[in-house]
Amino acid sequence: MTNKIVYITRRERFNAAHRLFREDYSDEKNLDVFGKCSNPMWHGHNYTLFVTVKGPVNPETGFVMNLKVLSKIIKELVVDKLDHKNINLEVDFMNGKLASTENLAVEIFNVLNNALNEFENVSVHCIKIQETENNFVEYFG
Numbered sequence: 001m002t003n004k005i006v007y008i009t010r011r012e013r014f015n016a017a018h019r020l021f022r023e024d025y026s027d028e029k030n031l032d033v034f035g036k037c038s039n040p041m042w043h044g045h046n047y048t049l050f051v052t053v054k055g056p057v058n059p060e061t062g063f064v065m066n067l068k069v070l071s072k073i074i075k076e077l078v079v080d081k082l083d084h085k086n087i088n089l090e091v092d093f094m095n096g097k098l099a100s101t102e103n104l105a106v107e108i109f110n111v112l113n114n115a116l117n118e119f120e121n122v123s124v125h126c127i128k129i130q131e132t133e134n135n136f137v138e139y140f141g
């Protein structure tokens with residue numbers, strides 16, 4: 001058995017709408033704090049999600065885990081719930097949370113790390129979400 005830990009990453013993409021705002025702020029203050037993302041009429045982003053998983057290489061398969069299996073889990077638990085949806089209103093794991101990319105990364109990390117419990121020695125290392133060409137967020141748990 002090798003004890004080398006290898007990191008593998010799967011990229012997925014989704015489009016979703018959101019609004020960054022606090023109900024206890026005025027529209028003016030929301031605009032001041034959250035900028036264009038506070039638009040009361042919503043807006044969308046083309047998000048790119050990078051899921052990095054870590055674990056030892058299985059000597060039988062040469063894999064940390066089967067990327068096809070990982071992709072299926074990400075699709076079912078994350079992408080299908082977000083794609084073409086309103087993050088504020090329609091995504092169960094974002095209920096009651098500010099729809100920021102930071103919070104999205106934390107919640108996606110938790111959802112996927114729970115799902116990977118059934119795979120021995122494999123866990124989520126990092127969730128990276130690119131919201132725009134120039135902005136991305138990373139969460140390492």
Ligand code: NI
Pocket residue numbers: 018020036037043044045
């Ligand atoms: Ni936005």
